[in-house]
Amino acid sequence: MSAPASTQKTTPGGNAVLDLVKQPIVVALILIAVLLALGEALSPGFASLQQILRLAIVAALLGIVAAGQNLVILGGREGIDLSVGGVVSLSAILAGNIMSGQDGGILPAVLACVAVGALFGLFNGLGVTLLRIPPLVMTLGMLGVLQGLLVVIRQGIPSGRAAPALSQFVSQPFLFGLPGIIWLWIAIGLFMAFLLKRTVFGHRIYAVGSNEQAAFMAGVPVRTIRVALFMLSGMFAAVAGICLLGYSGSSFANVGETYMLPSIIAVVLGGTPLAGGRGGYTGTMAGAMLLVVLQSILTTINIDESGRQMIFGATLLVLMLFYGRGKAMRG
């Protein structure tokens, strides 16, 4: 209903403004603005530039994971990647050990982590395409493997430290007052928009996601594309893991786990349905920001953890009512 394409067909009696408001990204942006205003009212300083930047850094971490999740979901056939959280944790711990506080170690760490992320994505992709294991099952199993691997690694090696330059990149102003990670996120946003809208690969993702059979008949290498999507998802999760290391300074237990389901929620709130085939990353970026602002507002309010979680869960459900709904059955 809220697909970009459907807005071109103006419903009788509808108008352009109403159609615009139905766009998921517009809804998300309006909600972000409303929440920021609400936060400012509740606790002055909440919507200060400084504070918004801090929220944007947290949102960038989630948003980078959600980029890969977004791609896998767009590819359709129940595409989903539950292993992203494990890859984020693994990447953070690997990067911390490779760089162990030295700036010179950043490049090798990035290369190694992205390669590891791509490798796990490759396993997922091959399982899903060659053995035709449903993505949810395959990536769920892979998550178990990753969690086990993390236990082994944490026994064997000391928890690493982030290089100073990496920490600076994530949390200190880098260019025009914005930290490097924000620029990275913007770059990823542009890359995703270019990839999805301007490249053959991007068009094929939508083709595979909306009708795999037709895409296959038209000569689209369906399997290769699906494997590539899972590899990209692993790579994005790995990049997020490195940034997370820079954000927290040192890698600690299962930091990435908290990204698994929120990355999916960010995609859905951004207007990409789990069925795949339509949607895009710009909405997902807004979705990630929306989630982070919402969580932050709840920590500002003076209520205990239980109340916070209840409000968060209930709010998510209400937000989903705006877009995530399926079609009613008709006879």
Next chain:
Amino acid sequence: MTSLSASPQRSGFAAAIERLPFLPAVLILVVLIALNGWFEPNSLGFRAVTGLVSTYLALMMLAIAQTYVVMAGDIDLSVGAILSLVNVVVIVLMEQWGGGGLTVLVACVVGILTGLACGLVNGLVVAALRLQAIVATFATSIFFTGLALYVLPVAGTPAPAAFWRTYGGRILEIPFVFWAVAVLALLLVALVRTRLTTLLLAVGDDAQGAFQSGLPVVAIRIKGYVLCGLFAALAALCVTGDTASGDPLVGGKMTLYSVAAVVLGGSALSGGKGTVVGSLVGALIIGLINSLVFFVGTPSEWQNLVQGLAILIALMAGVFVGRRVGQ
């Protein structure tokens, strides 16, 4: 889907799997039992089996819970949160009411009602409001976890002795957990005799077709979620009996295991194909993999990895074999 691609001559084994999709799982189970017995003969003894059942009865219940929604093509990522909520509700009520025999029973009933209510909420949200099951039940799981934290902010309140002594004890020389399994079996047989299983499978196989042939699709899916809530509550009672304490986060890790158990049992997450027996076997497979990894002497820090790999391979093999034969 399966009948269209059926080859004219199918072997007896293939036909058997068609009717009993959990056969590959049973095969894996038998192999695992044999391996467990090989590496640790005592593991097949009465005492060890009792221990295994009392530890994994909760996961078996939770896998059954998940099965009823998976049958209809849905999924419930909140089963673990429901389990936690029921666990703390029962614990806190028993504590406040003094922990006598009757109060324990009433607390359990309230716990089961809580599970049913959670299931109803999930059903309304997913089927009536038409939200996507994965994200919607994740949202409700956050809500249920919040409720559980409200009821009992930190883990630790012990269960009254009357409760865990019963769960770990014996009635007429037979361990209580076996009575529980027997009652569970009767309950499952009773459920199989109702039309609900058939209806859930019909909806999961082809929701549009089911709707067009006049089935109340929304109501059927809601019933699936309510049933899921019921079994999640029963799982919570098992956990409470096994751990003898309350923990608002106890079920969190079990959600994904319940999904894995359902898949191991030969059910299709896309719906329309699933058996509760398979999920029971799936839960036992997870339990036996865990104990086997221990018995072969895997160093403790490697155990999680080996378990994860074994479960992944079992998942892949199960799906692969099930489909190969089904075609």
